Amino acid sequence: MQSCDVVIVGAGLAGLQLSRLLAERELHVLLIDRKPALTHAVHTTGIFVRRTLEDFPLPDNCLGPPVRDVTLYSPGRRQLELHSNHDEFRIGRMGSLYEEFLDRAIRAGVEWRPATQFAECDLSGRQVRIGLDHQGVRRLVDARYLVGADGANSRVAAAVGLDHNREWIVGLEDVLENVPLNGPPRFHCFLDPKLAPGYLAWVVHDGEQVHVGVGGYPARFDPVEALKQFHASLQGIFDLSKAEVVERRGGRIPVGGVLRRIANSHGLLLGDAAGAVSPLTAGGLDPCMRLSKYAADVIVEFLKTEKPEALSDYSGDLFRARFVSRLWMRRILKDIQSPQLMEAGCALMRLPLLKSFAHHVFFGRGSFPDISGHERSAEEPCKDDPAATTA
């Protein structure tokens, strides 16, 4: 039977990043994913925010051109323009980015097994005995520690007795080609409780790629139908006459905030599996990067000391305390069900105070909240870091 220090289930951004960080610290890491290749079934738009781009060395050739402009649309399509003097967003070319991250991980010593599914685990022994299925054959692996980086609907969470996500929105988008760009690269956000109940619909065009999507609470809309209607409603705003859909992406986005119990002496949760997504913006890529660094420190310490106290700081309760305002704003967004009310809210956003709030939500140097002592947990500390605001 194979044995290793850490088994990581899921090679999304969180699992890829953590696997490399642990391998660089001399641990024997086995990384598995049920996908045969990481370019398959990408489910994210891939928008990285400024603070992530500043704090982590993401490969430039896997990122699109910077975006500095946002247009916010009311249900009646009244527009509010927001502009930043900084490069605020870049869309990751996620298939290439995952492959690049995997390559870095393998070079650091990570053992990689694609097309391998986590099935179950036995926690009764000194080590965690993990059942992995590959092409219909079950293999057992003993590990000192198990990590669930297996997304919003984590199987590892249940298997090791940790919390699991209960609230999510669903996002669905098309990636288009052949849409002319008028003006600078732009993120268009449509607030419309019918097309995107509890969240927003979006068109993000960086001059190379165009993503057209809708997101919302699954009980309140049919994402496929909403995306169709959204496409149709864009005719007057974008020239879609030659547009070609080259990819469809979609999935669940947990928005209930970081889960409370995300680590114990058998394993821990990371990324979407831990609910580490901004409840307001539904951005989960920055948390993947930031929380991975923190998880690596905690795992290394735990395996060295074998003391459960080493895990006590990796607690959702500590992170949740920093999420309070965003959880409140999520409740408000969720509860606005009438287009008229949303229209009125959008009209108010023209007032200077609320416009600066909107500016803050889109352009504030927000990121996953770091807890004290880990405030600068990125790989390359950034030079100018005024009291960071979070959105």
Ligand SMILES: Cc1cc2nc3c(=O)[nH]c(=O)nc-3n(C[C@H](O)[C@H](O)[C@H](O)COP(=O)(O)OP(=O)(O)OC[C@H]3O[C@@H](n4cnc5c(N)ncnc54)[C@H](O)[C@@H]3O)c2cc1C
């Ligand atoms: C439509 C959409 C658009 C989004 N856009 C953005 C955005 O623009 N910016 C942003 O910041 N966030 C965005 N998000 C959220 C963001 O994509 C996620 O928070 C982030 O990708 C989570 O990464 P992860 O590594 O935790 O999980 P995932 O990327 O979900 O990776 C989990 C991996 O685990 C594997 N897996 C699952 N179960 C098993 C199993 N039993 N055995 C083996 N492998 C398994 C899966 O195959 C998958 O590869 C978006 C989400 C959606 C759905």
